[in-house]
Amino acid sequence: MTNNEDDVKSAQAEGGNGNTKLPAALRHARIMSAFEKDGFVSITSLAEELGVSGMTVRRDLDLLGKRGLLERTHGGAVAAGQMVYDEDEPAFEQRMRRNAAEKSTIAQAAAKLVAPGESVGLDVGTSILALATELAPRKDLRVFTNNLRVGMQMAEGNSSVYILGGQVRVPEFSVIGPQAIEGLKSHFLDRVFLGVSGIDANGLYDYSPEDTEVKRAFVESGGCVVVLCDSSKFGRRALSRIVSLDRINILITDAEPPQDLAQALAEAGVQTIIAG
Numbered sequence: 001m002t003n004n005e006d007d008v009k010s011a012q013a014e015g016g017n018g019n020t021k022l023p024a025a026l027r028h029a030r031i032m033s034a035f036e037k038d039g040f041v042s043i044t045s046l047a048e049e050l051g052v053s054g055m056t057v058r059r060d061l062d063l064l065g066k067r068g069l070l071e072r073t074h075g076g077a078v079a080a081g082q083m084v085y086d087e088d089e090p091a092f093e094q095r096m097r098r099n100a101a102e103k104s105t106i107a108q109a110a111a112k113l114v115a116p117g118e119s120v121g122l123d124v125g126t127s128i129l130a131l132a133t134e135l136a137p138r139k140d141l142r143v144f145t146n147n148l149r150v151g152m153q154m155a156e157g158n159s160s161v162y163i164l165g166g167q168v169r170v171p172e173f174s175v176i177g178p179q180a181i182e183g184l185k186s187h188f189l190d191r192v193f194l195g196v197s198g199i200d201a202n203g204l205y206d207y208s209p210e211d212t213e214v215k216r217a218f219v220e221s222g223g224c225v226v227v228l229c230d231s232s233k234f235g236r237r238a239l240s241r242i243v244s245l246d247r248i249n250i251l252i253t254d255a256e257p258p259q260d261l262a263q264a265l266a267e268a269g270v271q272t273i274i275a276g
Contacts, residue, residue, distance in 0.1 A: 022051070027050055027052070028064060034046070041077055042239055043061070109275035110131050117140050118190040119144065121145065121189040121218045122145040123145070123147065123193060125147075127229070128147060128150060129149055132150040133153060135159070136156060136159075137158070143160065146214050147173065163175065165179040169211065172211065174211050184218060184221045187221055191226060192224070194242070195227075197238040203243055203244040204241070206238055206242055207239055211240075215242050226248070227250070228253075229251060230253060231254050245265060245268035246269065248270055250270065250271045252275055253273070253275065
């Protein structure tokens with residue numbers, strides 16, 4: 001069967017009579033253009049953007065994969081030969097156990113950056129929770145967070161702790177929504193710390209679109225933006241792109257980034273700190 005016949009078959013399967021909102025060839029062009037923007041595509045987002053079913057998107061991705069134009073992943077695809085794309089968010093307890101020693105080392109290095117009397121923003125994530133453990137004994141900080149776990153950890157210490165308002169997202173126990181975002185807009189924070197699900201030359205990524213919106217608000221409110229990221233997340237992408245590398249100031253990790261990422265960080269003016 002030729003490629004054109006595959007395209008027609010895909011279109012007929014979607015509409016039953018071959019009448020679809022977009023011809024298969026145009027859908028494929030739109031899918032490939034998405035790689036130029038984000039470097040990956042998810043089935044859910046493509047189905048919504050193209051106005052077709054998830055089944056049609058899967059067939060399109062399978063066809064493009066056979067042509068060697070992309071590599072299929074669970075829930076989507078990445079450009080041929082590129083990095084891993086994670087769509088499903090692992091359980092919090094599982095992430096807590098993963099690379100725990102590295103996260104602790106990163107947190108210790110991050111805590112040393114916090115000067116006396118600073119106002120600090122703490123985002124969600126297991127690395128940020130490790131940082132909260134390091135900062136909890138401090139008496140001189142004003143801490144703003146949308147992370148209920150971090151709030152409880154810091155409240156056991158001596159610094160002033162402010163929890164952003166909004167909806168609680170379980171099981172992360174993050175506070176999300178417009179109230180949290182508006183709360184950050186009314187404050188300037190000396191330093192904010194972000195957790196991420198992945199990082200590559202195109203920027204930072206997270207599993208949750210809702211958490212990502214609050215992360216961006218932290219970036220806007222921070223005088224210095226610090227990202228905590230262990231090396232297992234190099235070259236990984238997730239559903240939501242947070243910001244590009246030039247929006248952050250410091251990356252703290254546990255190993256030297258690969259050459260392409262190191263070059264992108266240097267070009268973006270990001271200081272890289274190798275903890276330990």
